[in-house]
Amino acid sequence: MAEEKKNKMCIICSKGTLDMAYPPFMLATAAAGMGWEVHLFFTLWGINLIKKGGAEALKITPVGKPEMPMPMPNILAIIPGMTPMATSMMKGQIKKSGIATIPELLKLTKEMGGHFHACEPSMAMFKLKREDLIAEVEDIIGVAGFLELAADANITLFV
Amino acid sequence: MAEEKKNKMCIICSKGTLDMAYPPFMLATAAAGMGWEVHLFFTLWGINLIKKGGAEALKITPVGKPEMPMPMPNILAIIPGMTPMATSMMKGQIKKSGIATIPELLKLTKEMGGHFHACEPSMAMFKLKREDLIAEVEDIIGVAGFLELAADANITLFV
Amino acid sequence: MAEEKKNKMCIICSKGTLDMAYPPFMLATAAAGMGWEVHLFFTLWGINLIKKGGAEALKITPVGKPEMPMPMPNILAIIPGMTPMATSMMKGQIKKSGIATIPELLKLTKEMGGHFHACEPSMAMFKLKREDLIAEVEDIIGVAGFLELAADANITLFV
Numbered sequence: 001m002a003e004e005k006k007n008k009m010c011i012i013c014s015k016g017t018l019d020m021a022y023p024p025f026m027l028a029t030a031a032a033g034m035g036w037e038v039h040l041f042f043t044l045w046g047i048n049l050i051k052k053g054g055a056e057a058l059k060i061t062p063v064g065k066p067e068m069p070m071p072m073p074n075i076l077a078i079i080p081g082m083t084p085m086a087t088s089m090m091k092g093q094i095k096k097s098g099i100a101t102i103p104e105l106l107k108l109t110k111e112m113g114g115h116f117h118a119c120e121p122s123m124a125m126f127k128l129k130r131e132d133l134i135a136e137v138e139d140i141i142g143v144a145g146f147l148e149l150a151a152d153a154n155i156t157l158f159v
Numbered sequence: 160m161a162e163e164k165k166n167k168m169c170i171i172c173s174k175g176t177l178d179m180a181y182p183p184f185m186l187a188t189a190a191a192g193m194g195w196e197v198h199l200f201f202t203l204w205g206i207n208l209i210k211k212g213g214a215e216a217l218k219i220t221p222v223g224k225p226e227m228p229m230p231m232p233n234i235l236a237i238i239p240g241m242t243p244m245a246t247s248m249m250k251g252q253i254k255k256s257g258i259a260t261i262p263e264l265l266k267l268t269k270e271m272g273g274h275f276h277a278c279e280p281s282m283a284m285f286k287l288k289r290e291d292l293i294a295e296v297e298d299i300i301g302v303a304g305f306l307e308l309a310a311d312a313n314i315t316l317f318v
Numbered sequence: 319m320a321e322e323k324k325n326k327m328c329i330i331c332s333k334g335t336l337d338m339a340y341p342p343f344m345l346a347t348a349a350a351g352m353g354w355e356v357h358l359f360f361t362l363w364g365i366n367l368i369k370k371g372g373a374e375a376l377k378i379t380p381v382g383k384p385e386m387p388m389p390m391p392n393i394l395a396i397i398p399g400m401t402p403m404a405t406s407m408m409k410g411q412i413k414k415s416g417i418a419t420i421p422e423l424l425k426l427t428k429e430m431g432g433h434f435h436a437c438e439p440s441m442a443m444f445k446l447k448r449e450d451l452i453a454e455v456e457d458i459i460g461v462a463g464f465l466e467l468a469a470d471a472n473i474t475l476f477v
Contacts, residue, residue, distance in 0.1 A: 007310055009306070012341070012475070014338075014341055015385065016384075016385030017384060017385050019203060019204070020173075022203065023171070023173055023202065023203065023317065026280065026302050027302055027306070030301070030302035030303040030306055031303075031306055033303065034303055034306060034307075036306070043341065044337060044340065044341065045337070045385040045386075048385050059384035059385075059389075060384070061382045061383075061384050061392060063222060063223065063237075063381060063382035063392045064220045064222040064223040064224070064381065064382040065220075065382070066175075066176060066218035066219070066220050066242055067174065067175030067176050067204040067207050067217075067218075068204075069285055071218075073239055074220060074222045074236065074237040074238075074239075074241070074242065075237045075238060075239055077237075077392065078237055078381075078392040078393045078395075078396055079392075079393060080391055080392075080393055082392070083384055083392065093284055093285075093286075094284055097280070097283035097284045097286075098283065099280055099283070099284060121344065121415070121417055124415035124416065124417070125411055125412055125415045125417060126387055126411075127411075127415070142348070143344050143345055143348035144348045144349075144351065144352055147327070147345070147348055147349055147352060147354070147473070148352075150472070150473050151325055151472050151473070152472070153473075154309070154310045154311070155306070155309050155310070155312075155315045156315075156473045156474075156475065157171070157315065157316070157317040157475070158317060158341065158475040158476060158477050159317050166469055168465070178362060178363070179332075181362065182330070182332055182361065182362065182476065185439065185461050186461055186465070189460070189461035189462045189465055190462075190465055192462065193462055193465060193466075195465070222381055222382065222396075223379045223381035223382040223383070224379075225334075225335060225377035225378070225379050225401055226333065226334030226335050226363040226366050226376075226377075227363075228444055230377075232398055233379060233381045233395065233396040233397075233398075233400070233401070234396045234397060234398055236396075237396055252443055252444075252445075253443055256439070256442035256443045256445070257442065258439055258442070258443060313468070313469050313470070314465070314468050314469070314471075314474045315474075316330070316474065316475070316476040317476060318476050
C-alpha cells in the first residue's frame, strides 16, 4: 500500500548567511510538523550552519544586495561595521515578527525527527573533523549517499 | 487513471534581483504553456517581485559578480551609479534579444493560469499587508500550505 | 515494469562562479556513477561553465561573502587583486583535499554519459552562437524542452 509511505523532503543546504539559513529550517520544521521524513544535507558554505558556534554567528552583508527593503549604496555598505549592523537589524526584524532564531529552529528540526547530514567532500575542503560539528549531525556522507536518500523524495531542493 | 493527472510545477521564489527574477517566470510561462499546473511561492527577498511596483523596480548590482560577461572590478562597481547602469545595461540586452520584461512575464504567467502565493512569515518579517501586494497574488499561505501543494508536483524548485 | 526505469536527475545550472560550479558537477558525477540518467541545463550565468575557456576561468570574489571560513572585510575585499587571490586560495584548498577541478569534473560528467544542454534564451541574451560553446554541449534547447526532460525525473534542482 504505497499510500502509507511517509512523505519525504530532502534539502541541500549550500549557503552560509543569515538570510539563506532561514528557508531550509522553515521548510524542515513545517514538513516535520506534518509528519514528513526530513533530511538536510549541509555542503559548501552550508557547513557554517552545523559547525560548533556557527548557527549563532551567521551574518548578512548589505553589500551587493539591492533587494533589501532599504538597500544601502554599495559605497556605504563596504564600510566596516555595516555587516554587523545589517545582521543585528535583520535579527531584530525577525524577532519582532515572532519568528524563531536559527539556533532555535535547528534544535526544533532535530527534536521533531529531522536528519542532519554533513557533506564529506566539503568537510575535507574546509579541513573539518567530526568534533568540529554540533552534536545534532547524524553522519558524514558523500554525495552518492545523499542521492540515495533523495531518489524517492517528494521534494528535493537546493538552497 | 493516474496518467491523466496534469503535470505540476512549484517554485519557491526567494530572490529579489533582476537577474534572479527571470528563472521563475521563464519556467512558469513555459510550463503553463504546456498545460501544467503552476504555483509560485514568494518568500524572503522574492516578496520584492509581488510588492506593488516591485517588479518594475528590480535591480542588479555589479558588485561581487565575477560571472558577468564583462565583470567590473569591485572597486569601481561600488561607485554610486553603477547599480543603475548595470540594471539598464541588462534590461537593454534582454530587450534586444526579444525576451519580455519581468512585469510582462508576471502578467503572462497569471493570464496562463499560474498561481501566486505570498509567504506568511515573510510578510510578517517585512511588515507587509495584503494591500501592499499586487492583485495577481491569490493568497497568503504558510510554509506548510506550500508543502501540501508541492507534495505531488513533478518539479519543485528553490530559486 | 516501472521498477526497471533508470533513476534520473536534472539540474538547472544558473550560477557562474567557482564555488557554485561545484554542486552541479559533484552531483552529476555521483549520479552518473550510480547509473542515473543526468541532464544539466545551463542558463543565465551558468552559461559561463560551457563557454569555450569558461570552466578554466571561473572566479570567486570575497566581496559580500561573510560565509567564507576567513571572511574578509568588504572594504579590503574590493581592492583589486583580492578576487584572483580568493580564487587561487579556493583552488588550492580544493586541490589539497583531493577534489578534481571544474574542467576535470565537466569532462568526467560527459564521459560517464551526462547530457549538457544550453538554454536558448540565455544564448540570445548573451549573443552567443553554437561555436562559442564547448564541444561537450549536446544541444541548445528552450525552457519547455528542459521541462519535458525533467517532468519524470526523481530529482530536479535549481543551482
